[in-house]
Amino acid sequence: MADHAKTAAGVLAGVGGESNVQSLVHCATRLRFVLKDEGKADAAAIRATPGVITTAQAGGQYQVVIGNDVPDVYAAIQSQTTLGGDAEGGESGAKGNLFNRFITMISSIFTPILWALAGTGLLKAFVAAAVTFGWLDATSTTYTILNALSDALINFLPLALAITAARYFKASEFTSFAIAGALVYPTITALNGQPDITFFGIPVTMVSYVSSVIPVIIIVWLQSYAERFLLKVLPGAVRRFLAPMIVVLVAVPLVFLVIGPISSLVGGGLAAGIGWVFETLPWLGGAIMGGLWQVFVIFGLHWGLVPLFQLEYQTTGQILLLGPVFAAVLAQAAAVAGVLVRTRNKNLRSLAAPATLSGFLAGITEPAIYGINLPLKRPFAFGVVGGALGGALIAMGGVFSKAFVVPSGLALPALLGNGNMIMLGIGLLVAIVVPFVLVVVFGFTDPVDAAAPATPAATTDTVVLSPVDGTVVPLTEVPDAAFADGSLGKGVAIRPTSGAVYAPFDGTVVAAFPTGHAVGLRGADGVELLIHVGLDTVKLGGEHFTLKVQSGTEVKAGDLLVEFDGDAIEKAGYDLITPVIVTNGDLYPDIADAASGPLSHGETLFRAVSVDSLTPAR
Structure with a gap:
């Protein structure tokens, strides 16, 4: 089951924290951020977050592609921050040239x-x-x-x-x-x-x-x-x-x-x-819409065509523009179906199967495009070819819709009886068969043949030292459900008695929040740790925090990461309890030997247990 809270936390960290977000909305498959400084966004970290398909920058927006679960991740971000809701997305959030602002x-x-x-x-x-x-x-x-x-x-x-x-x-x-x-x-x-x-x-x-x-x-x-x-x-x-x-x-x-x-x-x-x-050169209009629609989607430019759909409908009672888009959508779904048949890579096949169903039935092609077709290059290009050919044939048949629908297999009744149905059938058949056959026949660089290095599994446990002076309490006592129930990872919490955060092991800073309230680190053995000073302290916007490191900084155990004024934070009405949690539970699924009571920074806090330690020897 998808962990939407964990995805939300990872995305928020990757875009530079709440303080770097001007506004946030979502569409059918994407979180659409307007960031104050896009340079603070870590695309690699966001893409590595479970539940994220890819990222894109277009139309003045920093877009995080999630897929069908985007409303749940958006809701999780709302529960963790003050972002989203009625107050978001106003003119203050728009930036860039007039075209970008129009698309936004x-x-x-x-x-x-x-x-x-x-x-x-x-x-x-x-x-x-x-x-x-x-x-x-x-x-x-x-x-x-x-x-x-x-x-x-x-x-x-x-x-x-x-x-x-x-x-x-x-x-x-x-x-x-x-x-x-x-x-x-x-x-x-x-x-x-x-x-x-x-x-x-x-x-x-x-x-x-x-x-x-x-x-x-x-x-x-x-x-x-x-x-x-x-x-x-x-x-x-x-x-x-x-x-x-x-x-x-x-x-x-x-x-x-x-x-x-x-x-x-x-x-x-x-x-x-x-x-x-569409009357004089229908093949051209259909080829443009069928071939380039998914390109428009990648750059977020398709939003500029939505008002044209409505204008055409209001004026004529029909939408000629929409027919060829069915070819564009089904062509990309067919291309990923070709990948499903052709690939020998088990991981790629497991991604291609649901992406094929999502594209054909619901018209949601982002998992297919960003997860498979675009990275493999040829399948995406073959999909564009199939969409252009199918779109041209559909437009030549004068096919139109009498309702605004999301083009998909389930929405095909919107086209039935509207125009030449033989041309519609041929157009859809071409849009599906051409990219499928091209992918199967001409193939692509299959990851199984590329000898890509595998991600090493965690083979040893990692000792995590206390990053702060204070008193250790169980994570279940943290008055925040996402931390207390382990949704964000296993670990403990500390009530600080001093105002400094130190590195708990040798490693790399992978997420240094500009607000200073949280730091993410990756140890030499691969363990990933989040240190979150206080609850909801992101709302302070960096006040009372001084960040001493930045993303990418190599640190040794005991290096100073953050300084903070605990008294001022508590006077501002925030709970200073500090969760320390392991965030890559797939490699480190448990903790052991957790400390209790008072301790100083540098003393052993707990041991992150690797997956190999839990696997019985054969």
């Missing part, structure tokens, strides 16, 4: 609703397929109910985007909701396309805001500035109710008079452009 904004706004949008979209696809094949009567009340519950989120998308945009731009969520609610209010929706509409004598060109994206994002962005201004200038006794009243009174007419018509014109132009490409 789009991913932050769409991420919270992505799975609900995909889930209800998939249900809508199943309902539409049931009607197409005559399994469901479109005039029945059953259809009415199923259609409503599958169509509600996409229909009232501005309401959902109002909330997530308000969180990103740090505006009042319910004022944003009120603005978006006016845009999709039934009597307003009924005015769409009607002549002679005026507002205080000003002519209004009313457009549909159902399923719209651009107007609500723009107006919430403007709302955030207006609110900050009004809350400063309005008297304290009335500002809390006058500010939202003024904002709504100005914002909604501004959308109706200016933003809506302009965004409708821009959206219509983009949709027309997409339609022209």
Whole structure:
């Protein structure tokens, strides 16, 4: 069973600690950090953390690819820090050029609703397929109910985007909701396309805001500035109710008079452009989407296309762009299936099997891409070729989706009955067969043939000396569940009586937290140790701590690692109890001869028991 708390702790240490994180959100498979200083991130340490697939830097974000368990790891980070939640991901977190900031904004706004949008979209696809094949009567009340519950989120998308945009731009969520609610209010929706509409004598060109994206994002962005201004200038006794009243009174007419018509014109132009490409040179549009989609995903650029999907849907009621993406996803899944068949490496085969299922069924290709296809190079390239060919054929068949779904085998009903089904079948077949055959026939550099050096197993126990002066207590007495139940590793805790931390053995500093509250070390025999001074002391941001080493520093037993002011830390309201734990339990699964009571630094604290010591001799 995956240890999400341990993964979270390792990732957090690798990115330089909480103090180095400007903001944190997650998408379907990745933790997306905006770091204050990316130079402090240790990519090698993060990738070595159990549960992490790889890392990537794109779109102004430091991305840690987790896979399907990303919500659980994100929740574990939230429980260990003050990161995440409603306050994260605002404009202060965006940095870099305008394009990077745009990608960060789009991913932050769409991420919270992505799975609900995909889930209800998939249900809508199943309902539409049931009607197409005559399994469901479109005039029945059953259809009415199923259609409503599958169509509600996409229909009232501005309401959902109002909330997530308000969180990103740090505006009042319910004022944003009120603005978006006016845009999709039934009597307003009924005015769409009607002549002679005026507002205080000003002519209004009313457009549909159902399923719209651009107007609500723009107006919430403007709302955030207006609110900050009004809350400063309005008297304290009335500002809390006058500010939202003024904002709504100005914002909604501004959308109706200016933003809506302009965004409708821009959206219509983009949709027309997409339609022209797929009508005039459909093979080219399909090849680009099918071949490059996974490349876009690697760099996080695919988020820039999500609004285009919605714009096309709002304008035309269909999404031509989405069809070729099915080819891109299934092609990478087929490539990793080829690796599964071809490889002789047991470890690679054990990774390829679940990655194949995840790609084909759920459309989650990150485990396949980052764990196998991209490192092996050829499988990824073959997947791109298969995706481009399959995407071109699907686009030539005019295949489209009538719902936003995450492309996958399970989501194929979204395409059924929409366009030339023969071309769809041929396109998908080509996307799957071509990369699979290319991988099996032409192969790749199999790790079993590369003679890569194996990681040496721990063969000897390691004596761990006390890193601080103090009194030893059992780990179970630490008032933090992650430490007390051994989730982060086995060890003991110490209540310090002095303000210094010393090296407990000869080795290397592998994680020196900039805040100074924790240090990770690796001994010469391979044991890995975490010394965590106090609980929640990361929140001090380095105050009362002086770090004496940095990551990569070679140390001898007794070398000074950290100095801290224990009295000041306790006066600030923090428990100074200091867990000392072994973090690589696969090689050192137990401890023995643990000390108790008072002791000084340099005295034996416990013995880290190696896996070989627990294996009976034959």
